[in-house]
Amino acid sequence: MKTNMKPAVYVSGLEKDYAGEHALAGVSFEVSPGCLFGLIGADGAGKTTLLRILTTLSTFDQGSVEVLGKNVNVDFRYLRNKTGYMPQKFSLYQDLSVKENIVFFADVFGVKSGKLKERMEQLLSFSRLTQFANRRSRDLSGGMKQKLALSCALIHTPEIIFLDEPTTGVDPVSRREFWDILSDLKKKGITIVVSTPYMDEAQKCDELLFLHHGKIMRKGKPDDLLDAYxxxxxxxxxxxxxxxxxxxxxxxxxxxxxxxxxxxxxxxxxxxxxxxxxxxxxxxxxxxxxxxxxxxxxxxxxxxxxxxxxxxx
Known part of the structure; x- marks a missing residue:
């Protein structure tokens, strides 16, 4: 990886308060292009707040935040077409089929009809949902719903995706399959920022950032962090x-x-x-x-x- 490349994510001195309480306090870090970057922390650590700021969905009080070299406050329209976001509760349409959900989000992101068929086939294939394309989303298992949600977040071919605890409540087999998909995405050069409550998943990340009450406890490569135990x-x-x-x-x-x-x-x-x-x-x-x-x-x-x-x- 070239060392002179701009970071995919750049955060410096980030501050965010809610009702006088620090949600994020002096957070600074970078994410390299193509990195699988993990956010680790207990409930209330500030992970979701951070992800919402990175995806231009929430403002902040102080600091500097750039994604793909763009200021999240100034270039939010550009970034929403270049980034994908899968929140903890992704809003699938329960009465629509797998294929219809993907088509809906393709329309939202302005995917051209001439490219939709090929993109649809790609997403169904890599998410292992091809045989379930006509099944209503309400009839899918928890793991399948998460794969569909990820497919919807990827429909517009984003350069970077942000995932907020995407495998919470999912069975172990589906969790492993989901992370296999993330590994495939990483091989394609997509930058991934993911929060997870599962430490075995954290071990699979290239780099980790540990948050506690809005402050960084540690950051670095898993092996380097463990060497310092x-x-x-x-x-x-x-x-x-x-x-x-x-x-x-x-x-x-x-x-x-x-x-x-x-x-x-x-x-x-x-x-x-x-x-x-x-x-x-x-x-x-x-x-x-x-x-x-x-x-x-x-x-x-x-x-x-x-x-x-x-x-x-």
Whole structure:
């Protein structure tokens, strides 16, 4: 990728308040062309507000925001024809078929009739909806509805798309298929900015930005962020391999930094000088006597996210 290319998204010093409360506070970042860029944060972190600003649907109080080299306040009409947006609740027409929904959005974006047939076939094929083209959208599964919504957002061949938690509430198989589609779009050179509550999806992004109460906690490539994880991490189970429950209000033993459930076990975050398995297990047993199986593990994005949230308290 050429280093002298203008960023697909440029944000500097972005501020947005709602009723005196900071929705976004001093947010600055860039997204390179062709990047799959992930927004991570708990509910209320500011992800949707940020996406609405980037898609010219919401104003802001201070800062500079450019998409595809254009000012979102000045060039909003141009940008609406060059960008695609899939909000959390995409408004499909339930009584229209898959094909009719796509035609409707083609009309909205002014897609020429001579190009519509070819574009329709492309979208139905890549979204795996060809055999369901005549099915009403109300009769589609949740995963199919999301694929249709993405197809509608892509009908005008945008250069960049913004997706707000597109797989929330979708079954695991459909989630995987949806991200396979995003991977295909990335290979075609489309820039993708997506928010997700699923840490396994976040791992698939080229770059990540973690938001908390409107402020950036971390940003960077997943591997680089994980390399900077400050603790040694362990997984603990009982002798019967049964998951050990630990109350959120439980007292964390001295020398242990974090204890939380993950993937059927308890994850224990520990500083270096207390990092032997025997020492950690001994500490854990003071509050969880049933703990008996321990192994050192490599942190994942979920572990990083939990650490970042704990660091804000």
């Amino acid at each position: 400050p603790y040694n991490l362990f997984s603990v189970k009982s002798e019967t391999n049964r998951t050990i429950s630990y109350p959120q209000t439980g007292i964390i033993p001295k020398n242990l930094e974090l204890i939380y459930p993950s993937e059927g076990s308890l994850h224990i975050a520990v500083r270096d000088k207390f990092s032997s398995e025997e020492t950690v297990l001994s500490c854990v047993k003071t509050v969880l006597p049933e703990a008996s199986i321990i192994k050192r593990i490599t942190p994942k994005i979920e572990d990083l996210f939990i650490y970042l949230l704990s660091d804000t308290k």
